[in-house]
Amino acid sequence: MTGDCFSIEMAVRDYECDLQGVVNNAVYQNYLEHARHEYLKSVGIDFAALAAQKINLVVVRVELDFKASLTSGDRFVVEVRPEKLSPVRIGFRQAIYRLPDRKLAIQAQVIGTALNQRGRPQVLPELEARMR
């Protein structure tokens, strides 16, 4: 466990809400992914640049607990806490809190890995360095 806690602020966009008038379930995965990619960028890892080199960061497992809905007009913060699960597996404990009251909207655990050009798991030195 690194102790890293990265977070970004975002706001609901109306098109992200579905016919129940709240943010659609799948959209939270977009929010969580965007926050992870911003975290990775902050430690020197560029998802898109790696993909262009055929090194693919992939998600292998996601657990999402939906606690409260976000809706039109809401601002929120997405947190990312990375942790090393094995030499090639990274866990991300994530949460989304509505602002300004910090009501918990979503709790998530995401497990990811990096695959090289031949589809084999690969260590990312930048993350390795953070996780020590």
Next chain:
Amino acid sequence: MTGDCFSIEMAVRDYECDLQGVVNNAVYQNYLEHARHEYLKSVGIDFAALAAQKINLVVVRVELDFKASLTSGDRFVVEVRPEKLSPVRIGFRQAIYRLPDRKLAIQAQVIGTALNQRGRPQVLPELEARMR
């Protein structure tokens, strides 16, 4: 456990693929949701009609195991196996298999409930009848 196994066939649309050239993780939740809603419709429950009456079918937990990627041109089947978890909680065991080789793409467990106009859990008689 009802023994119900419902399934629908779908095909990847190019706009669902991301810069890695495969279906984006969040899109699988769209596929799984669409298959659940079609299942519900097959037993007489209409998600949109209920939402218009302020009875909201909501997801409280999702677990997704990503096994293989789908990509442009792929056809696939989405399976839905409902099971009663409590008087007001329904579980859906779901899987997505690529066609025609039935390679497993995703395994999922989704837990849902129905909330009435006051936000309280509510039994849906149509599902209740199936689950007996």
Next chain:
Amino acid sequence: MTGDCFSIEMAVRDYECDLQGVVNNAVYQNYLEHARHEYLKSVGIDFAALAAQKINLVVVRVELDFKASLTSGDRFVVEVRPEKLSPVRIGFRQAIYRLPDRKLAIQAQVIGTALNQRGRPQVLPELEARMR
């Protein structure tokens, strides 16, 4: 003008509807794109395979007239009528009709071109052959 008229049938998925309870405006572009890509596939042109070779089919202009909304449960047909606008520009006259009453939902005109690895417009022989 080729006289080609290609069409595919689709159905609204609940997650495509927004907080007004109807299909979100941007989603119609997804429907129109999917139908164009299916048309292209039917004449031997694979959007994703070309992208992998860095030949990019791109849209340069879209005009959309929104005539009636589609909503949860609606089936519809998307039509594609290609026409040659210049050696390197293809027009697609498109329309979306609700089924079974064929009420017009959207009328569109889309102009596209193909760009080669250096970003220069390129003739696609398969389309060229159709347009003669």
Next chain:
Amino acid sequence: MTGDCFSIEMAVRDYECDLQGVVNNAVYQNYLEHARHEYLKSVGIDFAALAAQKINLVVVRVELDFKASLTSGDRFVVEVRPEKLSPVRIGFRQAIYRLPDRKLAIQAQVIGTALNQRGRPQVLPELEARMR
């Protein structure tokens, strides 16, 4: 013409990019819509609150000219210039410029109207006041 020019800054999220590695065409409509809704909010009109009262702001026509692609990592500004077209029709001249070089990505003209509970066009006094 009011002289209003409203703008917001945004950034591309990786999931918005498609298999060509650039922002998918339909996503620009999301960006443009979000900026319009933020503009409307700035003059006291809340899209979601109106929808809850069954007053629907709808788009009747969109013209989009795609000038240059946005891609992963790009920041950009979305501009909104409202203009009165008739007592019940509002035009929005919009443009998206990449930052920091202000390269033009998209030029758009969007025409919208408000429909009351019976589906009839309705004047919005807040916009009316701005347009004088």
